[in-house]
Amino acid sequence: MSHDFRIPPVVPGTKPELADLEAAIRSERGGEIAVLYQILLNSPPIASGWEQMLTAVRNRTGIPAELRELIILRVAVLNRASFEFAAHAPHAREAGVSEEKIRVVENWQDSLALFSDDERLVLDVTDRMTRDIEVPDILMESLRTRFDARGAVEVAATVAAYNMVSRFLVAFNIIHCETSR
Structure with missing residues (x-):
């Protein structure tokens, strides 16, 4: 190919x-x-x-694997990084993310009842960081309250890191997936 x-x-x-x-x-x-x-x-x-x-x-973070993988999948959707989505869907499954959640993560707000409070929180933070750049104080306070200072840093770093990954992939036209993480 x-x-x-x-x-x-x-x-x-x-x-x-x-x-x-x-x-x-x-x-x-x-x-x-x-x-x-x-x-x-x-x-x-x-x-x-x-x-x-x-x-x-x-x-090496304390973020549960299923939350990390949902963040990564959502970033991939938002940045149109098909390679990243295809590479991480199997990791999401391994982490316990359901097929239904993987399928609807593109429009997760239309299926709120499907997601836990923690999942909705990290997906909202992911959307705000990726789309809007600025995150409202009340949302960051919710993140810090739920995950403590270390957890809030780790969630934000995961969103930021995978924005870097997906934007690099798109910039260099890396769209075909083989084994990747």
């Missing part, structure tokens, strides 16, 4: 100076180096920092 990624991906194993970085990516990501990281490898410092940040967001 031919791709128009706007810049060429770095084929893993073709640049000896990237061996340690590729090994670190493989270690955190479960073996394969997804096309997203192959594009990022064009800038080793960015690829390294990206992996460290996204590993912290994915694997």
Whole structure:
């Protein structure tokens, strides 16, 4: 299959100076180096920092996995990042997000009863951060009250990080999904 990624991906194993970085990516990501990281490898410092940040967001926060994956899916919808949505739908399922929630996350406000209070809260924060940039004080207070200061930071960082991911994917025309996280 031919791709128009706007810049060429770095084929893993073709640049000896990237061996340690590729090994670190493989270690955190479960073996394969997804096309997203192959594009990022064009800038080793960015690829390294990206992996460290996204590993912290994915694997080292206290946010329940199902909430994290709902945030990621919603960001992908809002930013028209089909690669991100397709890559994270299986992770959402593994985290316990129902097929129905995955299907309706695009218009979640039309199915409020389907979502828990926590899910509605993080989806609202996700929408405000992604669409409006500014988040009303009352919504941030609800987030901080429900999740404490650390949890509020982790929810906001997850939204922000996956906005970065989806916007990068869209900018470089990365639309086809294989295994990715």
